[in-house]
Amino acid sequence: MTTVPNKMETNKTENKTFRPQTLKEAVVFRRDAGAIPFLGGTDLMVRYRGYSGTLPKLTGPVLFLDAVKELHTLRQDGTTLVIGAAVTYADFLSVPDLPWLLYRAVEEIAAPGIRNRGTVAGNICNASPAGDVIPPLYVHEASVELARADAGGAVETRTLPIGEFFRGPGKTVLQPDELMTAVHIPHLPEGQLYYRKVGTRKANALSKLSAAGYARVEGGEVRDFRFALGAVAPTVVRVTAAENLIIGRKVDSLLHAASTGTAASDILSAAEQVIRPIDDQRSTAQYRRTVALNALTEFLEQIVRKTQEQRSEKGAKT
Amino acid sequence: MKITFTLNGTPQTVDMDPLTRLLDVVRETFGLIGTKEGCGEGECGACSVFLNDHLVNSCLVPIGQVDGCDVKTVEYVRQTDGGRLLVESFAEVHSVQCGFCTPGMVLASTDLLRRNPDPDEHTVRQAISGNICRCTGYDMIVEGVQLAARRAREAHGSHGAHGPHGAEKDEAS
Numbered sequence: 217m218t219t220v221p222n223k224m225e226t227n228k229t230e231n232k233t234f235r236p237q238t239l240k241e242a243v244v245f246r247r248d249a250g251a252i253p254f255l256g257g258t259d260l261m262v263r264y265r266g267y268s269g270t271l272p273k274l275t276g277p278v279l280f281l282d283a284v285k286e287l288h289t290l291r292q293d294g295t296t297l298v299i300g301a302a303v304t305y306a307d308f309l310s311v312p313d314l315p316w317l318l319y320r321a322v323e324e325i326a327a328p329g330i331r332n333r334g335t336v337a338g339n340i341c342n343a344s345p346a347g348d349v350i351p352p353l354y355v356h357e358a359s360v361e362l363a364r365a366d367a368g369g370a371v372e373t374r375t376l377p378i379g380e381f382f383r384g385p386g387k388t389v390l391q392p393d394e395l396m397t398a399v400h401i402p403h404l405p406e407g408q409l410y411y412r413k414v415g416t417r418k419a420n421a422l423s424k425l426s427a428a429g430y431a432r433v434e435g436g437e438v439r440d441f442r443f444a445l446g447a448v449a450p451t452v453v454r455v456t457a458a459e460n461l462i463i464g465r466k467v468d469s470l471l472h473a474a475s476t477g478t479a480a481s482d483i484l485s486a487a488e489q490v491i492r493p494i495d496d497q498r499s500t501a502q503y504r505r506t507v508a509l510n511a512l513t514e515f516l517e518q519i520v521r522k523t524q525e526q527r528s529e530k531g532a533k534t
Numbered sequence: 535m536k537i538t539f540t541l542n543g544t545p546q547t548v549d550m551d552p553l554t555r556l557l558d559v560v561r562e563t564f565g566l567i568g569t570k571e572g573c574g575e576g577e578c579g580a581c582s583v584f585l586n587d588h589l590v591n592s593c594l595v596p597i598g599q600v601d602g603c604d605v606k607t608v609e610y611v612r613q614t615d616g617g618r619l620l621v622e623s624f625a626e627v628h629s630v631q632c633g634f635c636t637p638g639m640v641l642a643s644t645d646l647l648r649r650n651p652d653p654d655e656h657t658v659r660q661a662i663s664g665n666i667c668r669c670t671g672y673d674m675i676v677e678g679v680q681l682a683a684r685r686a687r688e689a690h691g692s693h694g695a696h697g698p699h700g701a702e703k704d705e706a707s
Contacts, residue, residue: 219536219547219548219549220546220547220548220563220564230535230551230552231551231552231553233535233552233553233596233598235598235599235601254596256594257594257595257596257599258576258591258594261555261575261576261593261594261595261596262575262576262594265574265575268571268574269558269562271551271553271554271555272553272555272596274553278552278553278596278598280596280598280599282599306588326576326664327579327663327664327665328589328642328645328660328661328663328664329576329579329582329589329590329591329642329664330576330591330594330664332585332588332589332590333590333591333594333595
């Protein structure tokens with residue numbers, strides 16, 4: 217077999233890359249070379265693209281992680297779903313009993329060709345405030361597993377709650393010698409779920425805003441409530457103050473008593489505290505603030521409606 | 535760096551920068567110009583190829599990740615039974631106008647029909663949602679895909695044409 221001659225222009229020394237098969241080799245190279253971790257490349261190849269026909273402008277060594285066996289893990293650990301960092305969106309979607317919120321978020325990401333390459337871990341590490349898988353992960357109170365090489369070259373891991381991973385747009389606490397290895401997603405107890413992505417078109421569009429919610433109602437009272445918003449602040453946020461007002465509250469008092477279709481005003485003003493959107497090329501701050509509060513209201517209305525339906529079903533049976 | 539892979543059934547070795555885009559390798563090194571460059575950022579699907587039988591945008595794949603893999607382009611796919619039916623059906627119902635998106639559309643449709651031999655309109659639109667066409671308005675492409683699907687089913691008997699992955703799990707979701 218002959219080597220096909222390279223007809224393309226190469227006017228610089230070759231980029232240094234490494235495509236290991238084991239995590240141990242990967243973390244050592246990450247530490248020693250300070251290499252940029254590269255999974256499906258669906259963000260990196262766009263961010264660093266050059267003119268047509270030229271090399272991507274990635275400076276510094278690149279660590280391809282797609283061949284690392286440990287990163288392809290996909291398992292149920294008790295009531296927690298553990299997915300390796302190299303699991304693509306397409307493989308993730310084929311997980312049996314995939315939590316609904318994550319299914320909804322991932323099936324609307326980009327398009328089939330991108331979902332065959334992009335990964336949940338990559339979406340997290342890219343740390344976009346608009347990352348679509350992140351609000352569902354906040355609602356699930358997921359955690360991320362990070363690995364580094366210790367002094368002896370052995371793999372050392374730590375686990376962080378998802379909410380502690382982000383520092384701002386594109387900024388995370390991932391250290392220069394660390395790699396994300398897995399995401400741990402606890403299943404939610406049975407309850408009501410909400411997901412909404414607002415974008416310009418269905419396929420391939422980045423979100424103007426996204427929202428995910430979970431609620432558990434017992435005896436007409438909200439026992440658990442979680443609501444996360446994407447693209448309304450420097451990181452994805454939970455509306456914690458509003459959640460605290462809702463938990464323990466009677467379902468009948470979630471909406472404004474006088475005007476239908478409005479959430480109770482104390483809930484809305486508590487939620488508004490964490491909504492700090494910006495104007496950008498995809499939307500305006502005003503639009504995002506309004507739609508974020510509308511999404512919260514829509515979820516509360518859903519909870520009220522379903523609770524009433526359950527009551528009347530019960531009434532009909534007895 | 536030397537990289538060895540299979541291209542359209544033939545083993546190949548290239549020696550080049552591992553960050554070179556697979557798109558450029560296919561077009562420039564091997565002269566397979568059926569694969570097009572539209573946007574260069576994974577939005578338009580004109581550069582679609584199969585990488586280990588998965589549909590991917592070749593503009594986003596560095597050749598360093600292709601070592602040991604199998605690559606198939608439209609030049610291969612059009613010779614297969616399914617590819618030939620798609621090409622004929624596209625021609626028949628005018629799924630092609632300028633033709634720039636067509637190779638990518640054929641690849642995305644092939645990917646769909648392997649998993650789902652009888653897709654409804656919504657499922658076809660989802661399957662080609664990563665492929666942008668600026669001429670047809672998509673209706674004729676959807677019609678072309680469904681015509682090819684019908685002919686494949688007829689050729690295989692009424693229900694038999696399940697691809698290697700079995701029927702799609704959640705069509706018409």
